[in-house]
Amino acid sequence: MNSIPATLIALEDCGVLLRGQAGSGKSDTALALVAAGHQLVADDAVRLQRTHQQLRGSAPANGRGLIYIRSLGLIDVRRVFGNNAYRDSVAIELIVDLHSNPKDTALLGGELSTEIAGVKRPRLVLACHRPIAALIRVAVTRMRAGLSEREAVLCD
Numbered sequence: 001m002n003s004i005p006a007t008l009i010a011l012e013d014c015g016v017l018l019r020g021q022a023g024s025g026k027s028d029t030a031l032a033l034v035a036a037g038h039q040l041v042a043d044d045a046v047r048l049q050r051t052h053q054q055l056r057g058s059a060p061a062n063g064r065g066l067i068y069i070r071s072l073g074l075i076d077v078r079r080v081f082g083n084n085a086y087r088d089s090v091a092i093e094l095i096v097d098l099h100s101n102p103k104d105t106a107l108l109g110g111e112l113s114t115e116i117a118g119v120k121r122p123r124l125v126l127a128c129h130r131p132i133a134a135l136i137r138v139a140v141t142r143m144r145a146g147l148s149e150r151e152a153v154l155c156d
Contacts, residue, residue: 002048002117007067008041008057008090009033011140015057015090017046017116020098025128027067029098031075032133034067039087040077043067048092048117055119058089092116094143095123096136 007018007026011033018026027043034040042059043066049056059065065078065086077085095114112123124139126132 003045003060004048004116005044006046007043008046008059008092009136010039010041010087010090011137012038013090014094014140014144015041015092016094016096016136016140017057017092017121018096018098020128021100023070024098024100025132026098027069029132029136030067031069033136034077034081034085036133036137039085039090040065040067041087041090049089050117050119053119055092055117055121056089057092064088092119092121094136094139095121096132096139097123097125098128098132099125100128 005019007030009016009018009030018029020026030040030043041057042063045060045063046057047060049058065076067075067077069075095116112125113120114123115121122143124136126135
């Protein structure tokens with residue numbers, strides 16, 4: 001089992017892996033999603049386990065339920081938001097890369113994917129200054145509905 005520098009959130013049963021440089025907003029985004037009722041799986045380091053074509057992520061033993069927020073320090077999300085704010089592990093279904101100036105995105109451009117530990121997953125590249133938590137929620141809704149990037153979400 002290997003470990004990568006990232007943050008992992010569970011939106012229902014959908015694991016969203018957040019990657020980016022230090023200070024890109026991974027932990028702040030995770031905190032916003034936890035405050036909205038989703039679950040923290042891991043912050044700063046994500047342990048990966050591959051079984052067939054499933055990729056699961058979890059936190060190292062010393063980081064379970066903990067998130068580091070600049071200016072506030074280390075926070076145990078279970079103490080602040082309740083025990084349901086943390087989850088032991090989740091299947092990773094979406095990769096979100098946070099960049100200060102992303103170059104590989106375009107308005108209604110092609111959908112991206114990436115491979116981690118030999119497992120291919122959809123990839124979303126977002127600029128750090130955007131409303132990342134809200135965009136991730138929309139992306140997960142779109143994924144679950146089986147809609148492409150060009151199709152509208154929640155339209156009659």
